[in-house]
Amino acid sequence: MKKLVIAMMAVVLFLSGCSVANLGNDESKENAKVVEKKPAELKVGVSISTLNNPFFVSIREGVTTLAKENKTKTIIVDAQNDATKQSNDIDDLIQQKVDAILINPVDSSAIQPAVEAANEANIPIIALDRSSDGGKVLTLVTSDNVKGGKMAAEFIEEKIGKGANVAQLEGTPGASATRERGEGFESIAKKELQLVESQSADFDRAKGLTVMENMLQSNPDIEAVFAQNDEMALGAVEALKSAGKANIQVIGFDGNEDGLKAVAAGEMAGTVAQKPVEMGRLALQAAYDYFAGKDVPSKIDSPLELVQAK
Incomplete structure (x- = not known):
């Protein structure tokens, strides 16, 4: 009887140990230290809602200009105002193992599963102009x-x-x-x-x-x-x-x-x-800061100005 009790206690301790180990793995995944990379070592995916709009073309310009200055590789995809295409584009970027994804969502609700998929792949998401209704976004770069x-x-x-x-x-x-x-x-x-x-x-x-x-x-x-x-x-x-x-x-x-x-x-x-070129630069700079081990605020404000006819 004593041997049976000892055996049962051993099983309980073993299972408890497994439970603690799994919890520890989850915590370590959530709090995993960022592997620091220089801008020239990064491959950044950029998903734009539509490039048929001059505003978003300017955002792309801000991203690509800073990327060229720092020799960062970018993969830019145009969702063509199609939420389904955008989700598929982001899946492709995940498969290409990009280091970070900048997303300007077509639809803030529809983009959630794609953001969650990137989260599972440990790829930081930086939202541009519009955010996601769910999933974890490193930061939102937007005007108020x-x-x-x-x-x-x-x-x-x-x-x-x-x-x-x-x-x-x-x-x-x-x-x-x-x-x-x-x-x-x-x-x-x-x-x-x-x-x-x-x-x-x-x-x-x-x-x-x-x-x-x-x-x-x-x-x-x-x-x-x-x-x-x-x-x-x-x-x-x-x-x-x-x-x-x-x-x-x-x-x-x-x-x-x-x-x-x-x-x-x-x-x-x-x-x-708004300042769309600056918005694009701020978004890519947030990725640089993240991979430099710096703290990135949850929201980065881009300036607004009322321009009136004279």
């Missing part, structure tokens, strides 16, 4: 979208006055930038302005034109339009010109080259300008 939305609403209130009839062109449904810019704008517009209509145009110029045309049919008394990016704003400008309503104030968001030209020409009243 909520603040930018508020800036746009305050600009309209100052320019036209309280109670002005305003419409909103929203970005891609599910994107964090869409939610945050809308949140900031509506926090003021629903109190100080008359938000008569708000529809998605997917951050796209052609869709911005079509949606604006439809809005004018149902709301001919619109006095101002907030477009959540410059591409949609430029589409709205074309629709307003065609309808003979070029006096309606249009404010965009991003500060891309075409948007700034339209503001300078007086075709747009203003834009909440």
